[in-house]
Amino acid sequence: MTEAVDTLLQEADAELQRQGWRVARDVVHVGESPVLVAESVAAFLAVVANEAWTDLERSMRLAQAELADLVSSHDRSGRRWDLFVVGLLPERPTESETLQIDQLEDNTLMARKVIYWPGRQELAAVSADRAGGRGAPWLRPFMAFHLEPVVHVSDPLALMHERLLARSFDTATVERAIDSFRERGEVELA
Amino acid sequence: MTMARLVSVEIEAFRGFRHSESISLDADFVLVTGANGTGKTCLTDALTWGLTGKLSHLTDRLRQLPKTEDHIVNRYAAAEGKDARVTLCIRVRGSDYSLTRRGSRRGSTLEVVDATGNLLSKEDQFVAELFGASDPARLLNALTSWGILRQDAMQMVVTAAPERLTPLLAGILGLDQLSKFVASSRQYTRRLNAEVRDMTAQLGQQRDELRRRIEQQERAAMAESPEGEPALVRLADAVRSDHSRWLGKITASEMLDANVVALAGREVGEAIEVLERVLASIAEAAQEEGRAARVLAEAQRSYRPDESAEAKAVRLALAVLQDDTCPVCAHDHPAGTLRGLLENRLRALSSADFKLSPEIGAAQRAHQEGALRMRESAKQRLLDFATRTSIIGLGAEVRSELDRASVESALRELSDLRERLRELYRCLRPAGSSADYRAIVAGVAAQREVVGQVEQQLTEGRRNASQAKAFEDAALEVASEILQAALDDVAFVFSDVYERLSPHPTFRSLELRSLGSFGSARVIPYVSDHEHNVDGNPTLVCSDGQLSVIALSLFLGTALTTDDTPLPFVIMDDPMQAMDVLNVLGFGDLCRQLRDQRQVIVATHDRRFAAILERKLTPRDSGHTTRRVDFLGWSAAGPVVETEILEVEEVPVVLAEAV
Numbered sequence: 001m002t003e004a005v006d007t008l009l010q011e012a013d014a015e016l017q018r019q020g021w022r023v024a025r026d027v028v029h030v031g032e033s034p035v036l037v038a039e040s041v042a043a044f045l046a047v048v049a050n051e052a053w054t055d056l057e058r059s060m061r062l063a064q065a066e067l068a069d070l071v072s073s074h075d076r077s078g079r080r081w082d083l084f085v086v087g088l089l090p091e092r093p094t095e096s097e098t099l100q101i102d103q104l105e106d107n108t109l110m111a112r113k114v115i116y117w118p119g120r121q122e123l124a125a126v127s128a129d130r131a132g133g134r135g136a137p138w139l140r141p142f143m144a145f146h147l148e149p150v151v152h153v154s155d156p157l158a159l160m161h162e163r164l165l166a167r168s169f170d171t172a173t174v175e176r177a178i179d180s181f182r183e184r185g186e187v188e189l190a
Numbered sequence: 191m192t193m194a195r196l197v198s199v200e201i202e203a204f205r206g207f208r209h210s211e212s213i214s215l216d217a218d219f220v221l222v223t224g225a226n227g228t229g230k231t232c233l234t235d236a237l238t239w240g241l242t243g244k245l246s247h248l249t250d251r252l253r254q255l256p257k258t259e260d261h262i263v264n265r266y267a268a269a270e271g272k273d274a275r276v277t278l279c280i281r282v283r284g285s286d287y288s289l290t291r292r293g294s295r296r297g298s299t300l301e302v303v304d305a306t307g308n309l310l311s312k313e314d315q316f317v318a319e320l321f322g323a324s325d326p327a328r329l330l331n332a333l334t335s336w337g338i339l340r341q342d343a344m345q346m347v348v349t350a351a352p353e354r355l356t357p358l359l360a361g362i363l364g365l366d367q368l369s370k371f372v373a374s375s376r377q378y379t380r381r382l383n384a385e386v387r388d389m390t391a392q393l394g395q396q397r398d399e400l401r402r403r404i405e406q407q408e409r410a411a412m413a414e415s416p417e418g419e420p421a422l423v424r425l426a427d428a429v430r431s432d433h434s435r436w437l438g439k440i441t442a443s444e445m446l447d448a449n450v451v452a453l454a455g456r457e458v459g460e461a462i463e464v465l466e467r468v469l470a471s472i473a474e475a476a477q478e479e480g481r482a483a484r485v486l487a488e489a490q491r492s493y494r495p496d497e498s499a500e501a502k503a504v505r506l507a508l509a510v511l512q513d514d515t516c517p518v519c520a521h522d523h524p525a526g527t528l529r530g531l532l533e534n535r536l537r538a539l540s541s542a543d544f545k546l547s548p549e550i551g552a553a554q555r556a557h558q559e560g561a562l563r564m565r566e567s568a569k570q571r572l573l574d575f576a577t578r579t580s581i582i583g584l585g586a587e588v589r590s591e592l593d594r595a596s597v598e599s600a601l602r603e604l605s606d607l608r609e610r611l612r613e614l615y616r617c618l619r620p621a622g623s624s625a626d627y628r629a630i631v632a633g634v635a636a637q638r639e640v641v642g643q644v645e646q647q648l649t650e651g652r653r654n655a656s657q658a659k660a661f662e663d664a665a666l667e668v669a670s671e672i673l674q675a676a677l678d679d680v681a682f683v684f685s686d687v688y689e690r691l692s693p694h695p696t697f698r699s700l701e702l703r704s705l706g707s708f709g710s711a712r713v714i715p716y717v718s719d720h721e722h723n724v725d726g727n728p729t730l731v732c733s734d735g736q737l738s739v740i741a742l743s744l745f746l747g748t749a750l751t752t753d754d755t756p757l758p759f760v761i762m763d764d765p766m767q768a769m770d771v772l773n774v775l776g777f778g779d780l781c782r783q784l785r786d787q788r789q790v791i792v793a794t795h796d797r798r799f800a801a802i803l804e805r806k807l808t809p810r811d812s813g814h815t816t817r818r819v820d821f822l823g824w825s826a827a828g829p830v831v832e833t834e835i836l837e838v839e840e841v842p843v844v845l846a847e848a849v
Contacts, residue, residue: 022843022845022846024845037845038845039843039845041841042806077842078839079839140686140689141776141779144783144786145683145686145784145786154364159668160371160668163672164668167664169661173657181370185374186374187378187661187665189657
């Protein structure tokens, strides 16, 4: 196991525990590849990581079988149908591999498959700070909504006033426009 | 958010429901199942009507129908004379309220009672405030925008996004004032532009008036000033000398009389008209002659009569004529005369031969006679005019054959003369007293002042309009910036919902962008592939199924973002109709998280998807409740409905045991 793969799994372990999942490392074995298994009241998760897609594809297939076997022998609830196998790659795969990945993700037999590599499924609109509190992107389907209070502009017209001044409009013109709009709902410049 | 929940609904004589049917909704997740047409949508309609008294999506359909049509009352119940009734039981902050609405298309009444049956209100305002809305209109807007997602409105959420989403999000983010400010700025610019247009038109009129007055002044100056008199005389003399042959009867002094000049001008004008008509007649006569010639030529080409014996003899004589001796009679004659005689005779004989074809002859004669008549008529018209006009020389233009070139030449000269006479008349006409002249000069000065004022106003108006346009553009830009910044603050909610459903293999992120276009800040959804730095408008790059997911993301994102009338529930009517299994699995996981935020009511006709949702949403702890409402069928009596509360499914701790 390379350092990159090990780092991925350590991060996944920490993240899952932080999100309230019960995590175990040595319950399921797929050859030399380590497997993380996690459980919540809603679902089971197997997380595997490999350097190459071909290895990961094999690991995921085996991990899925092992996970299904483990769950079906211990749990008769509907939760046994909520299995997820997450595959982590440290590098971006090739285009042809991406097609195989899409096909694997579309295959929902036995378990849902989610494959993640850095750069995939990033939330561009979310700042780094906010994204930091939201966990790894591949965990999103299993996470609760983190709804933060809506940031309201308390007085949008005051903001408009400030920004128009910054655009070199003279104070009198801007004030006349804002004041007339506040008073009569109509913009007047002169 | 107000802690509220829909507990139950009782429906009678409303849409698909004929007899009274009570349906419990008391759960944080309610799964409504049933085949199409069993009444699932009537349930959502009942909730909307019960809370607001309106079903606007159906009211639109009534517009073209007779007033007797009713979209509220069940058809069978209407025949029994019943009105519709919907009773909603809601729980707000631990207290139960019962809302009963009765009515039809014509209107409805409302009663709100508490758990003990005490009447609390009959006003819609009370219901609005119960849900945290300031007025019934806001409650209706909240219900139709982020409370209830109708199945027929799914696609519209995306396709009409800029129009619907912009005011919606601007309102949610408290920025609707900005949209109004930009709109008002635009209105102001339009008003100033309209004023500029009016002023431009006014300036044109004032300039025309100034031009007219200046001309008047110049003419008056010519007559008034010491230099003006000789100049006039020179002009009059020039007119007289240039065209003396036409105006021989006008003396030099008469030439300075405006009335005489005007009369001469009218006569010249009349002469021009006559000559134009004569010219037209000459042209028509020439055409007739041309036709006659063509008839003759055609006849000569096609008609070959046997030559008479005399004609043959004359032709022979012409052929053998060599000197002054006649080859017929053997007398001596000058050869030229003889040849001429023989040729004339041959023509006469040939012409006689053509008389053998009466039709051709008649046609040829008709054309010739027509031409002659036209020429004669034109000639007569010209002669008649020449005898009664004071313009001389017209008669001289009448030659025996009416010479076209001469008539054209006369026409040109007379046209030229008319122009000169007009010029002379303009100079002579305003000549008056000095007082008049001073008044004219004063009028020009006053008009110059008016033009100057209007020009100044126009310059100022243009400056103001230009400033207003710059202000409007800046206001739009600022509004877009502020809106975008606010959107960035909430965008992750929309994108979070979208990414949980993950409908597209590469466009894995949903964004909302504020674009200042068409004079207003508009919010437009985009899907993005950040890995390859590519994006696209969903309506152009997504399939119908993917669009449904985007619609759902926009709907739920709005519901989760708003704190303007945050409803305690989200109701989705068949949201999975265009989804594939993967989306439905994602939707199930989404609902699992959503139920902690809102009461979730989902209706579906698809049994497989219903089974997936039921499995995923079965409660695993006592903190959650799931209810199934099955619409088993529909008859004239109404739908057959069964409800079931799903039991909590205990799950063992597997990993601890396995370890």
